[in-house]
Amino acid sequence: MIPKSHPRYESLRQRELLVEGYKAGATALEGLIAFGRGEAFDYLLGEKTPDAAVEAVRAAAAMLLAAENPVVSVNGNTAVLCPEELVKLARAVEGKLEINLFYRTEKRVKAIEGILKGHGAEKVYGVKADAEIEGLDSRRRLVDREGIYSADVVFVALEDGDRTEALIKAGKKVIAVDLNPLSRTAQTASITIVDNVIRAVPLLLAAAEELRAMDREALNRIHRSFDNPSNLRKSLSEIIHGLRSMASH
Numbered sequence: 543m544i545p546k547s548h549p550r551y552e553s554l555r556q557r558e559l560l561v562e563g564y565k566a567g568a569t570a571l572e573g574l575i576a577f578g579r580g581e582a583f584d585y586l587l588g589e590k591t592p593d594a595a596v597e598a599v600r601a602a603a604a605m606l607l608a609a610e611n612p613v614v615s616v617n618g619n620t621a622v623l624c625p626e627e628l629v630k631l632a633r634a635v636e637g638k639l640e641i642n643l644f645y646r647t648e649k650r651v652k653a654i655e656g657i658l659k660g661h662g663a664e665k666v667y668g669v670k671a672d673a674e675i676e677g678l679d680s681r682r683r684l685v686d687r688e689g690i691y692s693a694d695v696v697f698v699a700l701e702d703g704d705r706t707e708a709l710i711k712a713g714k715k716v717i718a719v720d721l722n723p724l725s726r727t728a729q730t731a732s733i734t735i736v737d738n739v740i741r742a743v744p745l746l747l748a749a750a751e752e753l754r755a756m757d758r759e760a761l762n763r764i765h766r767s768f769d770n771p772s773n774l775r776k777s778l779s780e781i782i783h784g785l786r787s788m789a790s791h
């Protein structure tokens with residue numbers, strides 16, 4: 543148990559969730575390493591949601607609500623960091639939840655399905671992966687025909703650049719959560735929320751609940767007026783500004 547008074551309590555709590563996730567067979571070892579890359583960027587953000595991410599969250603909520611067939615993609619890291627919020631997000635946008643893994647094994651799929659169902663999910667897609675995304679090799683290409691394969695908007699977090707690109711090439715809009723504004727995923731996605739997934743998903747859920755009553759026209763106006771490259775530049779500027787002010791102290 544980490545005492546709440548520990549100055550790095552929140553970061554250590556997240557590590558503990560991932561270690562438990564690994565022991566439970568849900569999180570891959572590689573997922574722990576990917577998390578470490580994210581943590582370094584979170585440190586640079588002062589472990590706070592940047593203003594740029596708040597704008598991206600609003601556009602993302604509008605895009606998910608306006609979609610015909612939105613899918614919330616879950617992997618071994620997000621399943622242990624924010625399972626309840628992911629289940630609620632899929633429900634709020636009337637979308638599907640799909641397990642989609644970089645390192646897919648049946649054991650991990652089952653473990654993640656158990657976590658999601660334990661947090662209230664009724665149907666979980668991706669348990670059977672009966673379709674393929676073109677342009678990817680090995681098991682990374684496997685998706686659910688009724689889920690990601692036929693989705694128009696896919697929400698992903700801690701994604702890999704190749705797969706983001708393949709989803710875009712397949713004609714889908716991709717909403718990514720990625721702490722690194724320079725990653726290929728961040729640069730390729732339709733909307734990138736530069737924030738820790740543990741903070742971003744609750745914000746996205748709240749925004750979806752707030753915008754839910756809007757008609758499709760109004761939702762489309764919100765997400766169409768969002769410019770991802772310019773928002774990424776804002777996130778980078780916030781990091782640079784934070785570093786400058788630390789350097790001048």
Ligand code: ATP
Nearest residue numbers: 576577580700702703720721722725726727738739
């Ligand atoms: P890319 O292929 O997109 O350039 P990458 O190879 O740098 O990505 P991966 O190891 O494939 O990175 O994926 C990890 C990504 O997820 C990194 O960009 C990292 O910053 C991000 N990440 C890790 N933990 C979190 C988190 N908790 N919240 C948001 N993003 C995270």
